[in-house]
Amino acid sequence: MIKGLYEAHLPVSNLQASISFYKKLGLTLTREPQEHDKVAFFWIDPGRSWIGLWENEQAVKTPYHPSLRHIAFEVSLEDLKNAKTHLLSLGIELREDFGFAPIEPIVMPRDGHAMVYFNDPDGNSIEFICKLNKTSQEHEMMYLSDWEKI
Template sequence: MIKGLYETHVQVSDLENSIRFYTEVLGLKLAYRDEKRPIAFLWIGDNKEFMLGLWEQKENLQPRHFAFSSSTEDILNHSADFLKNKNLKPYNFLKDGMDKPMVFAWMPALAIYFNDPDGNQLEFISILEGEGKPELGVISYEEWMKQ
């Protein structure tokens, strides 16, 4: 029955600002804006593949996390510059102060993180070939390639 995840929703403090961020900065396409409620829906990808819902919430904002699928090549070669050029700070979980992608060895997957204006934690992720190695934890891509 289940073939994938079609949509997710996040709370935002300023709907107009968030629409601008997700469309102008990240390149998503506005699908629908509800004029009766502070809600907007954005297309991710082509042909209505995936959807992101933005819900304006003025109080008790609860930041969330979600990941955009990406290619390994784009994450390795373009993600840090793409984010920095958009005035976004890329980060990883290696606690090394670097903005290089890391590998979740249990999956395995390559990933880099950044935040939206409301502190929602966003991620570019690419599943890597091969079997997971959970005993390695979170490591650099260079370390992963030595395995």
């Protein structure tokens, strides 16, 4: 029945600033804001999934929680390894998460994926994530370089 995620939505305080940010990430703007609304949509995977950005000052004031104001974009392992350099070239800094400094991707061995985290202009949590080819129930979270030694 369910074949994937079609859309996700985030609140933003300044739609034009957010449009610029998400364009920098390489997403394709598919629906421009109209006079009667303050929403824009970007294709993540054209024809398959998109993200909606809604200008809403009150919603942006909702404190971040992983269940709110978060989206994860799937990337390749190679792109994840280069994410810090790429994002810094765009003026975007990685942020700490799970107690790990933003040095390199971190790995959740039990789930078999690696990720990096950063914020959009409104503090919405953005994640680049990739699936790894193995899992481990014996290891705790670690940096990707440590995972690759196992």
